[in-house]
Amino acid sequence: MLTQLTVQNFAIVQFLELEFRQGMTTITGETGAGKSIAIDALGLCLGERADANMVRTNTEKAEVNARFNLKDTPHALSWLQSNELENDNNECLLRRTISKEGRSRAYINGTPVPVSQLKSLGHLLVNIHGQHAHQSLLKNEIQLSIIDEYANHQALLQKVKDTYQGWFFLNKQLKQQLLSQQEKQARKQLLEYQIEELDDFGLGEDEFQTIEQEHKRLANSGALLEACQVSLNQISEGEEGDSLSLLQKSISLLEMQVDNDPAIGTIVSNLQEAVIQIEEASYELRHFRDNLELDPEHFQQLETRMSEILSLARKHQVQPELLYELHQKLSKEYKQLNNSEIQIEQLTIDLQHAEENYFKHARKLSQSRLRYSKELSTKITKSIHQLNMQEGQFHVALEQNECKQLSPLGIDNIEFQVATNAGQTLQDLGKVASGGELSRIGLAIQVIISQRVSTPTLIFDEVDVGISGSTAAIVGKLLRSLGENTQIFCVTHLPQVAGNGHQQMFVNKQSDGKSTNTRMFALNHQERINELARLLGGDTITEHTLANAQELLIS
Incomplete structure (x- = not known):
């Protein structure tokens, strides 16, 4: 899990040193204060693209350090060992610097590494769910990736990708041969x-x-x-x-x-x-x-x-x-x-065998997807019922299509379908779900998927956009439940969600007219009540909003 994050001269942050614990940490703050800035900085440490604009004005370089405890992260430990980057205390320190000219350097446990290695390790340490993740649910490739992630299809999917690459290479060779055959x-x-x-x-x-x-x-x-x-x-x-x-x-x-x-x-x-x-x-x-x-x-x-x-x-x-x-x-x-004619004959035979091999593995993946899609449909339907879509139905429609062009993702056509009210026919998600409904369905999927993956730290960056009222309280409870066994960070503007955190951090922005600086710090019990009251009532905090805030705070 993430234990410490140090940020220096990153965007409008002059210096931050943050300590983190297990459980659910909620992050709130004023509008425009940069509530997601720590997550952006962490993303840099996880191999995201660097840009000179990330360096604070009038400074030479930005630097971000992230420390992880890998005691319960065997996959990450194994990765470090295989790349000869481990240390002796079950910890991992990631470091990234960016010069004002835009040059970037990456380090793992003090050793300079390519950014690609930083990104490869980062996938084993943190999973970030962005605020616009629900919009990508309308893309077929994302829908397939959700099924595959839920079903842990990495090995099956890799086999399909490998056999597709073999077929693609042979097909390209054959096309080149046939293209010049007339000449x-x-x-x-x-x-x-x-x-x-x-x-x-x-x-x-x-x-x-x-x-x-x-x-x-x-x-x-x-x-x-x-x-x-x-x-x-x-x-x-x-x-x-x-x-x-x-x-x-x-x-x-x-x-x-x-x-x-x-x-x-x-x-x-x-x-x-x-x-x-x-x-x-x-x-x-x-x-x-x-x-x-x-x-x-x-x-x-x-x-x-x-x-x-x-x-x-x-x-x-x-x-x-x-x-x-x-x-x-x-x-x-x-x-x-x-000989070229003989090669064409042989390539044609080889291509046929490669295609048969591809379909063998693609059918196997498809059968597994079909089985898990039924299970996932049931779980998502149950989850959206809890999120105040009591009459909603969710269905993953899968259809094998061996006639379509071969793809590294397999032979399946997929469509996420939903009926938001009783008596309605299941239809394509993008046609019938409103923005708020799409947000709730997306959040339900993210929570369910997160329960299945082994990544020790999950970040939800304003995934509750479009949700309010009693639904927000349910979302908060869902995330807190998820945080009982996994480290959760949740950037939110909803007091019902913020109150469910095991701990809470506050982000604000200060300016002296010449420069601006963003701060982030942990809130104590009373400060959390005051912050929840601010989220409930705005700048004017009354006894009533304080009482409501006290009720929202889960101790």
Whole structure:
């Protein structure tokens, strides 16, 4: 439960330090004094959105600290342990600061944390029911959340949400695949034609380069043959003398001079090596000449093949040496398009399975909702009877609709229905309930739900708007009864409700003409009587209003 709240430089609060106890605490005050300001500050500590406007004028930062005793809050203790944020005394200190520039920082037990963690823990510590909560009762998603909260459907609902997400992801993938399927089909038809043409042509890897080289050789075979013959004549086959003969004569001449000067031997050796090189070159050149083809028919075949390659390359707008690579690329793309069709088939199967899995869990949730909706209808009807709607009837109408678009909230259509007077037909809540009736029904639902949840601290922020007289007294008793086992805070303007609090706090606003400050403090027994009298009679307090106030105060 909340044991202490410290507020500094928040809105029009300069400084507040409040101690709280178990039971029902009512909060009253003058109109415009800011009765909800402590709750707004606490909301900041629970992870609500921060804004620079929350910082008191002419100050550097706002700071709010909230201390909780977690002795009877095992879920919160477990959360702290799992996030390694626990301390040793079963307490938890939440802290939030906002700079005048709007920068916000959050702390749990002195450790800096993201605001998301503060919010996650806050849900386990405090449940705030706002003054406009009854208006949201007209929304279908809120009505479903009321059933689910009452029935403790967290696990069932999470399973539905998880299976919905799985279905949604697959459905999105399938839509994306189908969206481009028409374009893919046109592309596939083009590829079929292109690949068939390239398959029939049957160009081999590096074939063009080989043909190009051979074509060039054959196209110049005459010049090659002539060059070979002239070179052979000059090197080794000349009738009037050639390089090889001249070298051999020089070697013979020099060998006869070796005895006269041994240095000549080195020159002879070099010339002998040159002879060997020339003989090898002559052999290779002779072999090349003898094997040089002069085949016009083969040359024509090469030229035809080469012309076809060039033509096909122009058609596909690539260089001829890249035509083979294009063929492989188109074949790969075609295979991928075929795989895409297989993927669509598989996605369709997977989506069907995901949908079946979703409906399995959604039906299970729906069946449980139906059972608890009957129970909740009975309880709310009984509660609104106590709230001076003696002839009223409340009914939760649930209908499975598996034909509607899949939703993470399940397959149920829901409608809160009410008949406010005897003999009336049940109709949609928003069509027949007045503002005051809607407030009473909303309060009845909040009280019933609060009895079912394990949150240790409940805050009702002016939820009694639109209620007065004897109904207000009943509301006060309901909240006090709820406060016997749970810590309750109730911001109210009704003396009948305020008098039922185990303790009461008063909020007022002071101004010196230059600045304004809101204060909040606990009232003693006599101060409570005076405050209840003020709520009953306004600024003029008489003996009569004091006596009435004394009667309203539940000790």
